[in-house]
Amino acid sequence: xxxxxxxxxxxxxxxxxxxxxxxxxxxxxxxxxxxxxxxxxxxxxxxxxxxxxxxxxxxxxxxxxxxxxxxxxxxxxxxxxxxxxxxxxxxxxxxxxxxxxxxxxxxxxxxxxxxxxxxxxxxxxxxxxxxxxxxxxxxxxxxxxxxxxxxxxxxxxxxxxxxxxxxxxxxxxxxxxxxxxxxxxxxxxxxxxxxxxxxxxxxxxxxxxxxxxxxxxxxxxxxxxxxxxxxxxxxxxxxxxxxxxxxxxxxxxxxxxxxxxxxxxxxxxxxxxxxxxxxxxxxxxxxxxxxxxxxxxxxxxxxxxxxxxxxxxxxxxxxxxxxxxxxxxxxxxxxxxxxxxxxxxxxxxxxxxxxxxxxxxxxxxxxxxxxxxxxxxxxxxxxxxxxxxxxxxxxxxxxxxxxxxxxxxxxxxxxxxxxxxxxxxxxxxxxxxxxxxxxxxxxxxxxxxxxxxxxxxxxxxxxxxxxxxxxxxxxxxxxxxxxxxxxxxxxxxxxxxxxxxxxxxxxxxxxxxxxxxxxxxxxxxxxxxxxxxxxxxxxxxxxxxxxxxxxxxxxxxxxxxxxxxxxxxxxxxxxxxxxxxxxxxxxxxxxxxxxxxxxxxxxxxxxxxxxxxxxxxxxxxxxxxxxxxxxxxxxxxxxxxxxxxxxxxxxxxxxxxxxxxxxxxxxxxxxxxxxxxxxxxxxxxxxxxxxxxxxxxxxxxxxxxxxxxxxxxxxxxxxxxxxxxxxxxxxxxxxxxxxxxxxxxxxxxxxxxxxxxxxxxxxxxxxxxxxxxxxxxxxxxxxxxxxxxxxxxxxxxxxx
Amino acid sequence: xxxxxxxxxxxxxxxxxxxxxxxxxxxxxxxxxxxxxxxxxxxxxxxxxxxxxxxxxxxxxxxxxxxxxxxxxxxxxxxxxxxxxxxxxxxxxxxxxxxxxxxxxxxxxxxxxxxxxxxxxxxxxxxxxxxxxxxxxxxxxxxxxxxxxxxxxxxxxxxxxxxxxxxxxxxxxxxxxxxxxxxxx
Numbered sequence: 001x002x003x004x005x006x007x008x009x010x011x012x013x014x015x016x017x018x019x020x021x022x023x024x025x026x027x028x029x030x031x032x033x034x035x036x037x038x039x040x041x042x043x044x045x046x047x048x049x050x051x052x053x054x055x056x057x058x059x060x061x062x063x064x065x066x067x068x069x070x071x072x073x074x075x076x077x078x079x080x081x082x083x084x085x086x087x088x089x090x091x092x093x094x095x096x097x098x099x100x101x102x103x104x105x106x107x108x109x110x111x112x113x114x115x116x117x118x119x120x121x122x123x124x125x126x127x128x129x130x131x132x133x134x135x136x137x138x139x140x141x142x143x144x145x146x147x148x149x150x151x152x153x154x155x156x157x158x159x160x161x162x163x164x165x166x167x168x169x170x171x172x173x174x175x176x177x178x179x180x181x182x183x184x185x186x187x188x189x190x191x192x193x194x195x196x197x198x199x200x201x202x203x204x205x206x207x208x209x210x211x212x213x214x215x216x217x218x219x220x221x222x223x224x225x226x227x228x229x230x231x232x233x234x235x236x237x238x239x240x241x242x243x244x245x246x247x248x249x250x251x252x253x254x255x256x257x258x259x260x261x262x263x264x265x266x267x268x269x270x271x272x273x274x275x276x277x278x279x280x281x282x283x284x285x286x287x288x289x290x291x292x293x294x295x296x297x298x299x300x301x302x303x304x305x306x307x308x309x310x311x312x313x314x315x316x317x318x319x320x321x322x323x324x325x326x327x328x329x330x331x332x333x334x335x336x337x338x339x340x341x342x343x344x345x346x347x348x349x350x351x352x353x354x355x356x357x358x359x360x361x362x363x364x365x366x367x368x369x370x371x372x373x374x375x376x377x378x379x380x381x382x383x384x385x386x387x388x389x390x391x392x393x394x395x396x397x398x399x400x401x402x403x404x405x406x407x408x409x410x411x412x413x414x415x416x417x418x419x420x421x422x423x424x425x426x427x428x429x430x431x432x433x434x435x436x437x438x439x440x441x442x443x444x445x446x447x448x449x450x451x452x453x454x455x456x457x458x459x460x461x462x463x464x465x466x467x468x469x470x471x472x473x474x475x476x477x478x479x480x481x482x483x484x485x486x487x488x489x490x491x492x493x494x495x496x497x498x499x500x501x502x503x504x505x506x507x508x509x510x511x512x513x514x515x516x517x518x519x520x521x522x523x524x525x526x527x528x529x530x531x532x533x534x535x536x537x538x539x540x541x542x543x544x545x546x547x548x549x550x551x552x553x554x555x556x557x558x559x560x561x562x563x564x565x566x567x568x569x570x571x572x573x574x575x576x577x578x579x580x581x582x583x584x585x586x587x588x589x590x591x592x593x594x595x596x597x598x599x600x601x602x603x604x605x606x607x608x609x610x611x612x613x614x615x616x617x618x619x620x621x622x623x624x625x626x627x628x629x630x631x632x633x634x635x636x637x638x639x640x641x642x643x644x645x646x647x648x649x650x651x652x653x654x655x656x657x658x659x660x661x662x663x664x665x666x667x668x669x670x671x672x673x674x675x676x677x678x679x680x681x682x683x684x685x686x687x688x689x690x691x692x693x694x695x696x697x698x699x700x701x702x703x704x705x706x707x708x709x710x711x712x713x714x715x716x717x718x719x720x721x722x723x724x725x726x727x728x729x730x731x732x733x734x735x736x737x738x739x740x741x742x743x744x745x746x747x748x749x750x751x752x753x754x755x756x757x758x759x760x761x762x763x764x765x766x767x768x769x770x771x772x773x774x775x776x777x778x779x780x781x782x783x784x785x786x787x788x789x790x791x792x793x794x795x796x797x798x799x800x
Numbered sequence: 801x802x803x804x805x806x807x808x809x810x811x812x813x814x815x816x817x818x819x820x821x822x823x824x825x826x827x828x829x830x831x832x833x834x835x836x837x838x839x840x841x842x843x844x845x846x847x848x849x850x851x852x853x854x855x856x857x858x859x860x861x862x863x864x865x866x867x868x869x870x871x872x873x874x875x876x877x878x879x880x881x882x883x884x885x886x887x888x889x890x891x892x893x894x895x896x897x898x899x900x901x902x903x904x905x906x907x908x909x910x911x912x913x914x915x916x917x918x919x920x921x922x923x924x925x926x927x928x929x930x931x932x933x934x935x936x937x938x939x940x941x942x943x944x945x946x947x948x949x950x951x952x953x954x955x956x957x958x959x960x961x962x963x964x965x966x967x968x969x970x971x972x973x974x975x976x977x978x979x980x981x982x983x984x985x
Binding site for chain 2: 012028031045
């Protein structure tokens with residue numbers, strides 16, 4: 001008997017019929033549907049208790065208060081602004097809001113790494129134990145000091161408003177090296193200008209809450225200037241009508257129609273880089289028409305009238321210089337702004353009771369010293385520095401930073417060495433000039449002396465420094481590079497050793513002072529969750545290294561851990577017994593310079609408790625009553641520059657004047673000017689653009705991997721470029737592929753490129769998008785301060 | 801005339817083959833398949849509700865201040881009593897040494913774990929609202945041994961995970977809405 005075809009079909013029929021009466025088909029259909037919900041790459045949020053905790057965002061100097069939502073106390077799922085915070089009042093910028101993407105980023109460094117291959121090879125990093133890694137660094141530090149070369153140890157830090165920076169300063173003083181630098185900021189040059197004009201080491205604070213008229217020379221208020229959230233909120237208040245209060249008028253001067261320009265009450269389009277000339281033109285009208293604050297100028301200002309220098313030579317004063325050189329007609333020719341408009345602006349400015357002059361550039365880089373002095377002078381003329389205090393001086397340290405370091409002979413010798421590459425012309429003031437570009441230049445070119453050991457802390461100069469290739473060259477020349485990076489960024493790739501810091505949300509840290517705020521400020525950043533990986537707080541690492549080195553270095557840094565240093569701050573505040581611990585009810589308009597706030601706290605323990613719970617300490621800035629300049633007044637003619645300029649120097653070299661540093665390259669070959677701009681949706685600093693932020697970028701800024709440059713329609717026509725055309729942007733520094741956005745927002749013959757793109761490190765969601773603006777812009781070293789300034793670069797744009 | 805095939809497919813025998821297939825499929829579907837579909841897993845630590853009768857249910861299963869339900873308690877809760885072993889049992893040694901002392905959470909296999917696409921709030925399903933715990937969960941009061949955890953090899957969920965139809969039935973009985981978005985947000 002054989003099983004026939006028919007029997008088989010009968011069997012199969014029975015089996016199918018039977019199967020339909022079992023759970024198999026129905027259960028499989030249901031289960032396979034559920035199976036598709038559980039694919040491994042499908043995110044599944046952890047379940048558990050939801051808690052909220054407060055902290056301070058450390059991703060930029062803005063010091064915003066944050067609230068984080070956590071599951072089971074260890075998985076952060078959301079970050080938002082803390083509505084009770086004194087300054088940010090619930091606001092948060094895109095970088096902060098996307099902050100968790102840095103915490104959970106795949107490019108986090110999870111443990112100490114040692115480069116076993118060639119420097120710069122990301123594949124060469126191998127894990128190393130903390131104690132081994134720290135021993136390598138301590139041995140190197142000890143060896144260099146034993147050789148009598150402590151000044152050959154250097155550090156670049158990107159955190160200039162944290163106590164860690166003070167630890168670095170203490171460490172470098174006790175160890176004996178002058179080579180400690182922060183990443184360049186505009187405040188590097190304004191602090192020098194302030195020191196020369198007033199003798200104080202202070203940051204400028206602008207009383208924007210009280211202002212009725214703001215004349216803004218290029219400061220990108222809405223693109224992330226100073227403390228971005230504070231500025232945004234003030235801007236929104238300016239736009240809101242309040243009964244009984246005059247509306248604040250914002251006049252914005254900038255060559256490009258930026259976001260700030262487009263939202264201002266009036267936009268004055270000047271030629272790129274000529275803002276300082278316009279400021280001096282306005283000063284001319286104020287002086288000529290006697291519209292300036294004559295009482296303030298005659299009582300508190302030196303150098304307005306002609307003066308006699310220490311050698312007895314008669315020097316021309318500011319008045320004579322400005323009247324001679326900056327008539328509206330002359331300034332109109334330079335700036336492209338009508339003489340009529342210049343007069344109008346000056347009269348408007350003088351008419352206002354609470355007017356203030358702001359200035360800045362689209363990128364947060366040092367400015368030409370004489371230009372900073374020009375804007376400062378204009379503020380002095382309108383009386384913004386008088387008792388009205390529209391501009392006040394906020395000491396960079398509201399209290400003595402740390403106890404005096406103990407220094408042995410080696411430390412004195414080392415610290416007395418000239419900072420590497422620093423020009424001798426640098427004015428001697430209370431402010432240490434942050435000549436990072438000059439340092440890197442000397443290091444890259446092997447000038448003066450070599451650097452045996454270079455620390456890089458919370459900074460990414462290989463990407464974020466203007467002319468970043470200089471940083472790459474310098475990193476390759478340093479004897480040993482030790483990075484404290486939390487992420488494998490462009491700079492960390494060149495390290496020999498990486499001692500990863502906790503991420504910004506994982507560490508206990510602090511914020512000393514808010515950029516641009518007219519009050520002293522202190523906040524403690526408490527971690528929102530425990531560190532995820534085998535990382536260490538850099539503060540603790542610095543203290544540990546000092547302890548291992550022993551001697552005076554250990555004596556100078558005697559604290560057990562970084563927390564103890566921060567508690568010392570709280571103790572200082574309690575001891576000083578001035579200032580207020582505040583929440584969102586704080587009104588900055590109530591702060592007056594020189595009038596100390598009556599303390600609402602007593603014991604150090606209470607201060608610490610409140611600070612760690614999210615309160616901020618604020619205090620009034622100092623009054624400008626006794627300048628510590630040679631004349632004891634606010635100096636329009638800075639006598640502090642006598643040592644920096646030659647004795648037979650022209651009179652204008654002592655005071656504000658318009659002197660742009662000429663861009664290099666041939667104007668025939670490179671007929672355009674490249675300027676850069678910022679956006680709140682682009683992170684140009686230490687952290688890259690998180691994927692959440694990239695979602696905010698419109699497709700006429702970034703299309704797939706291509707970045708758009710803005711080109712005026714007339715220029716585009718001349719160059720034969722259409723909208724969206726692929727082009728090559730060339731500057732003396734190099735060339736890069738871009739696309740063209742034809743827009744009348746830039747003047748003719750100018751190309752505008754956004755900052756914050758073009759990373760080569762991190763992961764596939766960050767790298768390769770657009771062009772790094774820093775690799776194309778040219779740095780001009782200020783001939784007086786030696787600071788690396790950036791304003792415009794000659795460029796060429798051609799069809800790709 | 802055509803040859804008559806000496807085949808098994810002759811009339812009368814056909815029904816036998818049909819039945820063989822039919823019954824075979826039924827056995828496969830009702831007996832073999834369920835055993836194949838689920839793997840049996842044991843809990844990392846034996847836990848008996850009946851040994852914890854000195855505590856009230858709410859000591860471990862309670863509503864948090866924000867209205868969410870604590871569900872299965874974490875190891876911190878166990879540590880309140882079991883900081884040190886209370887008995888000589890091996891399970892307790894594991895609990896204390898491998899979890900409590902190392903501050904590791906116990907990877908409990910949860911019998912009633914619902915998929916992520918279901919939004920379920922215990923706050924709306926309480927005894928005050930006339931829904932006994934045992935309406936959805938097993939009766940643990942007299943349990944002398946933990947039930948074997950049957951894990952669906954395809955979905956990864958427990959065999960005891962309540963299916964949607966149960967939710968719908970009860971909602972219908974109680975007059976609660978059965979709209980999709982009530983549970984699928």
